[in-house]
Amino acid sequence: AQTVTQSQPEMSVQEAETVTLSCTYDTSESDYYLFWYKQPPSRQMILVIRQEAYKQQNATENRFSVNFQKAAKSFSLKISDSQLGDAAMYFCAYKGNKLVFGAGTILRVKS
Amino acid sequence: EAGVAQSPRYKIIEKRQSVAFWCNPISGHATLYWYQQILGQGPKLLIQFQNNGVVDDSQLPKDRFSAERLKGVDSTLKIQPAKLEDSAVYLCASSPRWGNTEAFFGQGTRLTVV
Numbered sequence: 001a002q003t004v005t006q007s008q009p010e011m012s013v014q015e016a017e018t019v020t021l022s023c024t025y026d027t028s029e030s031d032y033y034l035f036w037y038k039q040p041p042s043r044q045m046i047l048v049i050r051q052e053a054y055k056q057q058n059a060t061e062n063r064f065s066v067n068f069q070k071a072a073k074s075f076s077l078k079i080s081d082s083q084l085g086d087a088a089m090y091f092c093a094y095k096g097n098k099l100v101f102g103a104g105t106i107l108r109v110k111s
Numbered sequence: 112e113a114g115v116a117q118s119p120r121y122k123i124i125e126k127r128q129s130v131a132f133w134c135n136p137i138s139g140h141a142t143l144y145w146y147q148q149i150l151g152q153g154p155k156l157l158i159q160f161q162n163n164g165v166v167d168d169s170q171l172p173k174d175r176f177s178a179e180r181l182k183g184v185d186s187t188l189k190i191q192p193a194k195l196e197d198s199a200v201y202l203c204a205s206s207p208r209w210g211n212t213e214a215f216f217g218q219g220t221r222l223t224v225v
Contacts, residue, residue, distance in 0.1 A: 006153075035213055043148075043200055045216035091153055098167050099144060099204070099214055101153040 002027045004094050006102035013082045014110050020067075021077045021105050023092030032096035034068065036077045039089045039104070048090070051075065084109050113137065115217035117203050123223045129191035132220045136184070136205030142166075143180055144214060145188050146202040154202055160186065193224045 003026045013019035025034070036048040051059045051068050059066050063083075067076045079086055087109045092102040116135040124130050136143050141162050146154035157176065158168040162183035171178070175194070180186040190197055200221050204214040 004153075033213075043202075043219050043221075045154075045202070045204070047213045050213055095214070098156060098159060099206075100156065101146075103153045 002029070002032075002094050002096055002098060002100050004092050004100050004102035006092055006105050008105045009103070010106045010108070012108045012110060013079070015084060016081055018078060018080045019082055019107065021079075021090055021092075021107070023075045023077070023102060025073050025075065025092070025094045027073070027094065027096060029096040032094060034066075034075045035093040035095065036064070036066070037091045037093055037101075038086075039091060041088075045091075049077065079107075082109050084111060115203055115205055115215055117201075117217035117220055119220055120218065121221050121223075123225060124193055126195055126224050127192040129189065130193055130222065131190075132188045132201050132203075132222075134186045134188070134203030134217060136186070136203070137207075137215055140205035140207050140215075141183070142206045142214075143186050144202075144204040144206075145178055145186070146204065148200045148202055148219070150199070157188070190222075193222075195224050198222055198224045 005024045032053045034051045038046045038048050049059050049061045049064050063080045065078045089104045091104045094100045118133050143160040145157045148154045157171045158178045159166040160180045163180045178188045200219040202219045204216045206214040
């Protein structure tokens, strides 16, 4: 069975600084996708970034980038130049035969 | 493009009552998911449809929960009878193809069982 583990229940970052959220996963599938979703208090899930497992190059979307280590089954999210609007719950998700989510990390941004 | 539509947004019921949630996915999306998200936790997959067939329902409490997807489009999730521990947000999501691209989420239905 596929599992996703986020070991940081909560993280804090100062505005304009950089923070990294951790995620590991377990799977026996060879073809899959990985995602980071953001969920603000409104509960609307918003896609932040995605990574295809067959691509070695790490995905980047503006201030958001990932460090994908396939052999280690690790998929961390780096947020640069943090902004107050980045404060939310962040979920790591694995998509193979099923779409499975981690427990989430609450990100707080201090001004 | 219209997003995933869910209704109702909020529902309060007493335990042992029944309740139904409705989801209309993005047009043309073959895969539809129902998740249960308890406050402070990650979404738990209840059931996944590919068109109108069930791909996975291993975590669906089948003694009280049921779901269907008519004609491979809209879907309903029903709980009968509800328990206090069913209080959660129920999220519906859809994606264009099985195993490819991200899932798009609706705004969810917040269920409170009293």
